Amino acid sequence: MSKLTKNQKAAKAKYEPSKAYTLSEACGLLKDITFTKFDASVEISVNLGVDPRKANQMIRGVVTLPHGTGKVVRVLALCTPDKEAEAKAAGADYVGLDEYVEKIKGGWTDVDVIVCTPSVMAKVGALGKILGPRGLMPNPKTGTVTMEIGNAVKDVKGGKIDFKVDKTGIVHTAIGKVSFTPEQIYDNAAEVLNAIAKLKPQALKGTYMKGAAICTTMSPGVKIDLKAFLNGAE
16 A cells, blocks of 8 residues: 555545535535645536436536636637627637638547637537547537627636536536635536536436545645535535
């Protein structure tokens, strides 16, 4: 068994790994158990009692974090010339169509989010094998395929994220940075938990939200008392 590092020992001394904390307590603990020299990301994981193989239990949603992600989001807007000015004015980092389609075919994917208009989906759809595995494929369900291209860019830049349950039944997403205040982390985490709670499948039998934990990039996970949160406790 490997020995604990000095920082791991210090972190372990500040909380109980087996204890489920209220969301407010968990958010407050993060700074105490994080020792990275960089501004680590804050991530939340929620274990769901669903079977992702069943279409009616595929949990996927979109949420706008009150305080953003703390990350500079690079946005590519794929659109026709008449929409380019709107996308640029909204803050898109890259705007165009054919030149970027060709760049992507050549392996370029140096962006975080791609938005596009419905009229160009035929060209964008052909990039599915490249964009799909990287989570970059625009999707009407997440608001990244829309005629309101400017609003889509502003939403993404402003903290709009999409989440999706993985094949093991877990939703995992980044919700901020360790430099955020505990209150900001709490607000963002609560927004995600509430959004997931609202997506409970009607056909599901048994427990929906089985467990949750919050952590930073290199910190241990802190268990969240989901029952307390869902009953209104902070």
